[in-house]
Amino acid sequence: MVKAKLVLEDGLLKSCVVSGHAGAGPKGADIVCAAVSVLVRSAFHALSEREGITVEGEFPERGEFSLEIKEKGVQNSEFLAGVGDFLQMGLLSLSVEYPNFCRLSIKEKQHGS
Numbered sequence: 001m002v003k004a005k006l007v008l009e010d011g012l013l014k015s016c017v018v019s020g021h022a023g024a025g026p027k028g029a030d031i032v033c034a035a036v037s038v039l040v041r042s043a044f045h046a047l048s049e050r051e052g053i054t055v056e057g058e059f060p061e062r063g064e065f066s067l068e069i070k071e072k073g074v075q076n077s078e079f080l081a082g083v084g085d086f087l088q089m090g091l092l093s094l095s096v097e098y099p100n101f102c103r104l105s106i107k108e109k110q111h112g113s
Contacts (some may be wrong), residue, residue, distance in 0.1 A: 002036050002063075002102045004091045006084075010111050012077060013084030015068040016040060022101035032094060032101045033063075039090040040065050043083050052076050 002022045007015040018040055022032035044067050047055040052073035058066050072080050088106065095104040 001100075002032060002094075003105075004036065004040075004095075004102070005105045005107065006088055006091070008084065008106065008108045011108070012072065012080045013043075013069060013087065014109075016043070016066065016087060018065040019063060021063045022098070024098060024101040032098050035094055036091070036102065037065075039087055039094075040067070043067070043087040046083050047080070050076060050079060053080065 002018060002020045004016065004018045006013065018036060021027075022030050022036070024030050024032040044055065044057045044065075047053050047067070047069070048057070052071070053069065053076050054071035056068050056070055058064070069080070088104075091102070091104045094102045
C-alpha cells in the first residue's frame with residue numbers, strides 16, 4: 001500500500017510524504033507506483049525550478065519520498081497553489097480508483113500552528 005500524506009498550510013502545499021509499495025503489479029511494472037512517482041517527482045521538480053521557492057526533497061530509496069517547502073515568497077502563492085492542487089487531485093484520483101493500493105491523507109493547518 002502506498003501511503004501519501006499532504007500537509008497544507010493556509011491552503012498551500014507545505015509538505016508531502018509518500019511511503020510504501022502499491023503491490024498492484026510486478027516490481028518495475030506497477031502502474032500505481034509509477035503514477036505516484038510521476039506525480040510527486042513532477043511536483044518536486046516544478047517547485048525546485050521556480051525562482052523564490054526553496055524546497056527540500058529526499059528520495060532515500062524506492063518507495064520513499066518526501067518534500068517540504070522551506071520558502072515560498074508571496075509572489076509564488078498562485079503557482080504553489082496550482083502545484084499543490086495538481087498533486088492533491090492526482091493522488092486523490094489514484095486513491096479513489098485504486099483504494100486497495102493507494103491511500104491519501106491531508107492535514108490542514110494555519111500558519112504558525
